[in-house]
Amino acid sequence: MSVWMLVSPLLMLGLGGLLVMLVDAFVDEKAELPILTAILLAVAGGVAAAGIVNYDNVALAGAPEYLTRYLAFDRFALFFDVVVCGGAALSALLAGGYLREHDLERGEFYILIIYAALGAMVLGHAIDLLTIFIGLETMSLGAYAMVAFRRTSARAVEGAVKYFLLGSFAAAILLFGSALLYGATGHTDLAGIGEAIEGGNASIKLVLMAMFMMIVGLAFKVSAVPFHMWTPDAYEGAVTPATTFMSVAVKSAAFAVMVRVLLTVFGDDLSASAASGWPPVIAGLAAITMVYGNLAAIGQSSVKRMLAYSSVAHAGYAMVGVVAAFRVEEIAVSSVLFYLMAYTVGNVLTFGALIWFGSNGREAVSYEDLAGAGRRHPLVALPFVIGVLTLMGFPPTAGFFAKYYVFNAAVQAGGGMIWLAIIGVLSSAVGAYYYLRVIVFLFMKEPQPGAPIAIPMRSGYVAFVMIIAGYFVMKMGITPGPYLDLAMSAAEQFVS
């Protein structure tokens, strides 16, 4: 098989986005766009998945140099193609139900989702500072516009402006870090920079400065504390399918870059030592992210805002796996990959269930909105229950094994990492409070007298997404083996 099979997911999204633009411009009936977008993304993800399975048969040696110099077509990148495409396809279907129900149906949303997903995939493939920046900007511009999609709402515009200003600032810091790396080593490709640093041909001061700047830029994108300030406002202001997309695809892609940059560029003994360098920095970020994310989520009265803080906390858990990668590469990286996969389906399920409980322009947002709704519509509440259980890490759902693997990686790494695992377990126990509160409100509370009761929307799209996401959440929770093997094979290349 030719290398073009591995390139085709990227090309498909690039061309498919143009196709969707033309369909949007010439077909007045908007009904097909969610399906068209979801099929496009699903096919691209499917081709990437086929690429992983048949990876050994692909003739990578003959690949043209203009491709392989800037983009890697390894299992790691293809893994993120699958995760990003899957998350984006499910978000597009959710948008098909949500936007119509709330009179926001406009074709631009699907075009933005396709191109933001393309940027996220480029980030997974990027092995050069230039492609990292291009991918980051393509992804972010789409995400900024998606947050501001409900343009008449002051809250959406506030969230979008905050996200845009802080995001540009973080991108500038990342760019500054890239410039310092280039200045210190004379390379823009990650492998070349890594070799130059390893060989001692770079000023250690510049490299350290660059490392901290890149960590700051990426920590912003994964919304790690203290760079999370934009997250609650942007997540709450955005239309819920956009929130879903941002919390799964954008976050996964940022983790892809973080893992690749830290292990390829800063893999030398000095930068990756437990005493100095990035492991203690990321460990500190992970610890405060887990603790703060969970504590802040408790005080929220809006479920959407609670899920935003929960997404902050989940970034912390995944970062535990990233830290452990300095000592046990394969176990740690595969645990991060499994985590992101499980988090993607779990988060789609939970946000999708929240979308399902809104109809006719009235969205369910706060806990009060959900009061008593579960007892009246048990079938609609079921995905919500499974969703919060998997985010909580309750067996036998995907979230349980995701947390288990991440904390296991930290324990395997030993030393101070064991403390990190303990902090993680304790803070996820705190998380149980606000996740279970959703179930309490759904089934055990009654709405205030006179308050309207949430009525689920009738949408085949949303119901379909719930079935798919629910299936994978349970499948990964009951038989995690094949998925872990997949993550392992994607992580193999980082073993040194």
Next chain:
Amino acid sequence: MFAEYLPVFLLLLVAVGVAIFMFTMASLAGPKNMTPEKAIPYEAGSNTTGARHIRLSIKFYLTAILFVVFDIEAVFLYPWAAMFRRLGWQGLIEMVLFLAVLGVTLVYAWRKGALEWEK
């Protein structure tokens, strides 16, 4: 190395010092008798009327964005035209693809009514 930059730091110190000195002296030594007229943001001229937020037509932004997009296209065409012979067929195909992508966006902008000033 530090000694070379010493004059810059000194200048910085003097600049900050002068600013602090002027503000503190003004607030310590200056006379204060506040009148309502002095408290409003703009002392001179007539009172302001109307809403604070003026809604500008979105058409200005659309025109500006479209201008930037096709301006960039022209910027890319120039170096390609200058190197046309050396880039050969590969360059031509790449340029046609680039123009095709922009062509699709132009069709999109046209169909969405972005090119019409009055609708």
